[in-house]
Amino acid sequence: MTFGKDKISFLQLPTPLERLDNLSKELGVNFYLKRDDMTSIGGGGNKLRKLEYFVAEAQRQNATTLLTVGGAQTNHGRLTAAVAAKYGFKSAIVTTDDYPGETSANLLLDGFLGCSVYFKPMFKLSEAVEIVKNELESAGEKVYFIPLGGSDALGALGYYDCGIELAEQLRAIGLMRPHVFVTAGSLGTYLGLEFARLNRRLSFDLTGISVLPRHRTAAEYAEKLFGEIYKTYMGTLGFNIDVPPRASQMEINENYIFGAYNNAVHEVREAIYLMARKEGIFLDPCYTGKTFYGILDMINRGEIEKNSDVVMIHTGGFPGNYAAHHRIEMENELREFMKTDSAI
Numbered sequence: 001m002t003f004g005k006d007k008i009s010f011l012q013l014p015t016p017l018e019r020l021d022n023l024s025k026e027l028g029v030n031f032y033l034k035r036d037d038m039t040s041i042g043g044g045g046n047k048l049r050k051l052e053y054f055v056a057e058a059q060r061q062n063a064t065t066l067l068t069v070g071g072a073q074t075n076h077g078r079l080t081a082a083v084a085a086k087y088g089f090k091s092a093i094v095t096t097d098d099y100p101g102e103t104s105a106n107l108l109l110d111g112f113l114g115c116s117v118y119f120k121p122m123f124k125l126s127e128a129v130e131i132v133k134n135e136l137e138s139a140g141e142k143v144y145f146i147p148l149g150g151s152d153a154l155g156a157l158g159y160y161d162c163g164i165e166l167a168e169q170l171r172a173i174g175l176m177r178p179h180v181f182v183t184a185g186s187l188g189t190y191l192g193l194e195f196a197r198l199n200r201r202l203s204f205d206l207t208g209i210s211v212l213p214r215h216r217t218a219a220e221y222a223e224k225l226f227g228e229i230y231k232t233y234m235g236t237l238g239f240n241i242d243v244p245p246r247a248s249q250m251e252i253n254e255n256y257i258f259g260a261y262n263n264a265v266h267e268v269r270e271a272i273y274l275m276a277r278k279e280g281i282f283l284d285p286c287y288t289g290k291t292f293y294g295i296l297d298m299i300n301r302g303e304i305e306k307n308s309d310v311v312m313i314h315t316g317g318f319p320g321n322y323a324a325h326h327r328i329e330m331e332n333e334l335r336e337f338m339k340t341d342s343a344i
């Protein structure tokens, strides 16, 4: 496999790397945002870079349906459905969450895209996938399955490419060794970047901000997945990595999970409002809001030095703001901005 050639390039790349002047002034660091939220299909977001590889593979296998899994509000599912629509596949999402009581946010957009969402709260995820896959195959579909978050060795290549793209942009604007922060969920985004960084000796430091509580540390999961990526591509790349990194060498910060995945957190909403009010850019409460809050906190604590160069990768996810459990909190907090003559 040659990277970049075995994918279908449907994104307008590179995504912008912007210096956010107002926030830089406010925070006392040089703050840059890599706008992977501005990727052009289905509302944008990080999963599209992974899907460039998955779609090529699904076409090679003559699949007719793209099937994936996630939480009810999966951004990855929405973007899989969008790409499926563009490339003539049907799409389906399996979740073990309950139906949340309303078809809002990503679920609404899934419906726009003609994507079926299967709610299977009574099953383990792997069982639920088997049931739905069998059902689709009995109906004559050839199913191509994309794992949770698109985070396997193939999907991670999307962020291998992004790491190289980012390093070129950093070089062009003369940033010597900035600290890059990215949200870490199912880990493919972080690992693709880390794999590129180590293999190509790219000139940036990298920290993942975990948003997912786990039984073991995120770094232990990352070590395992890095090993799989390493094994898969060892023969096809000029390898500069002698030994894959151990968990202890992975920089994944787990201080900003706030106890649960996709929970409503006041401090995170404040971080979302700050980004909007200083820069007119929207974050989301599940992923990028927690990451940005983490960066703010590390600056306040002195863990990120003043005047240093900081890059956050904006991985998208804005529809999550409209999920009921976030939206209700926000509506309450933002009521003061609704200037009506009667109470609401």
Ligand SMILES: Cc1ncc(COP(=O)(O)O)c(C=O)c1O
Binding pocket: 045, 046, 074, 075, 076, 149, 151, 183, 184, 185, 186, 187, 188, 189, 190, 284, 287, 288, 315, 316, 317, 318
């Ligand atoms: C908006 C957003 N940011 C970040 C992530 C995390 O990416 P990964 O699952 O590759 O760690 C996701 C994953 O769903 C996402 O939707």
